[in-house]
Amino acid sequence: MTDSDQHPYVEWIAREAQRPVVTDQAARERIMLAVRAEPVPKRRSRVWARVFEPRAFRLSPVGSTLLAAGLVGIGVIAGGVLNNRDVRPPVGEPKAPAVVQQLPVSDTVVKFVFVAPQASKVSVVGDFNGWDATTTPMVRTPNSSLWTVTLPLTTGRHVYSFVVDGSSWNADPAAPLAPDDGFGPKSVRIVGRGFAL
């Protein structure tokens, strides 16, 4: 794409679309199979060549309109399809809850505890505070190595870590682990009505 004023998103789509698609050797072989079943094309004599010279593929205005109408039909159908898909649950599935899940209004207050005798600061980070270590600093219990903070969390599943001295991310030894996704250790807290596991 050479237009320098093209929108970056459009350029990105073009770049992605330019990637090769993986093709199937078997498909090529099927082509050759079909080709071998055909009569061998023979070069026609000069005289006949002029008679059979292909005309430019230029559609008449009527032809263009009809073709456009046929193809626009796809556009309209696809639009309708998209519209319905956004609203209906998958066919054959039990009635799925709406995408916007209705959460109970009351939150549960949850205590986080982490043992870090050598630390000078500890924060909890997680899906409830955008993983931002500056949002939820923990407080050290005087004369101990316990760091705590208490937070209201919405009902459901939460993933979190403890950040020690701004740089070391740690899982919670007292909680179930979240699977290793390559980002680093983290833990899961389940919050139900009136309890937290």
Next chain:
Amino acid sequence: MNDDAADVQRVLAGDVDAYAALVDRYYDRCARFAVRMLGNRDDAEDALQVTFVRAYRALDRYQERDRFSAWLYRILVNQCRSIAARRAHRERVFVREEALLLNAPERSTGWTGEDEEFVQRVLSELDPLLREAFLLKYIEEMSYEEMSTLTGVGVSALKMRVKRACDRLRERWERIKHD
């Protein structure tokens, strides 16, 4: 291009296997266009099969002064259009829910590109004539003159289609971004 002309000569002289060289040379590139244009592998393979067989049948009409690739693409583009039109007709007959399932994300389409299905979804939402123009211009990197010869549409109309395609794509991203 010299290779192409030479291979065509060999086929016309009776060496059918020489056609395999032409297929090998152009298959992947044509496949990319067909897949992006039609949005699914099955239809693309149909289009490719018919294209290469028709091209073979019409080899005697291929003139050395034509670029083989342009000549081949003319057949490919028209083949994609007929398959798309036939598919539209089938879909009109389907119950809407079935047509939904054709587009369901769970359906495996055999993509191997990692983000391919997401980009393909965006492309498939473009009006087919806009998509065709966008692909020829920015994926096949053809000039407007080449595109005009290939599609039979005038250059200014093609420029308009490409511009509209880019506008649609940009608008779509604005919508995702701001929602």
Next chain:
Amino acid sequence: MIRVAKVRLRLPRHVGKSLLAGALVLLCARLGVAQGPDPLLGLDTNSRFAVDLMIDSATAAQLPTGPLLSRVLEGIHRKVDGKRIVDAVRRELGFLRSARSALGGVPDDELIAAAAVLEAGAKPAQLAVFRTRHKDRSDLAAFTYWADLITRGVPSEDASSAITKLWQDGADDATFYSLWKSVNSDILQGLNPGAALQARIRETPGRAPSSKTPPEGPQETQSQ
């Protein structure tokens, strides 16, 4: 023809927009993030495009987008590079899709926990057993401990069959919790994870009475 194209594009926008907006409002509420600045600002442009598109696809497929956005924010704050963040989001979307295929329509939290089970290493077929779920039960705890056990090193097959058996026997959340707690404690003391699970599973009652105290040490099994 152009007019038709415009109308077509407006149709999905209305529906898609409100759904995504709803999901984002929900996410912001859950994240406790003010709906002001753009949460994806820390990403480079190309990664941003890729992630936006995946979140859009998730919404269209009625999958929760919270975990996707959460991955992005986590990656940004962990200073992970854009490409790895995109990879993580793509993987998560894949697991969510598989979980949906396996379980069908379940509440989002259970779906996300189920995706974590797959991410840990269980197979979709093992998850599909839970499809015939009890209406008044949530499998959130079972899935969470299942994923944890595999993550800690219990062989996936062993963890899957143990959790499934407990579930089929009607174990409640407290039973899963106490199993997990005792196995975890054994592993921390150096026991082989698979062996620890086998040992503790033998002690766990099947249809648990209302008692919530975990078994201490070997005990005569009352069921099976």
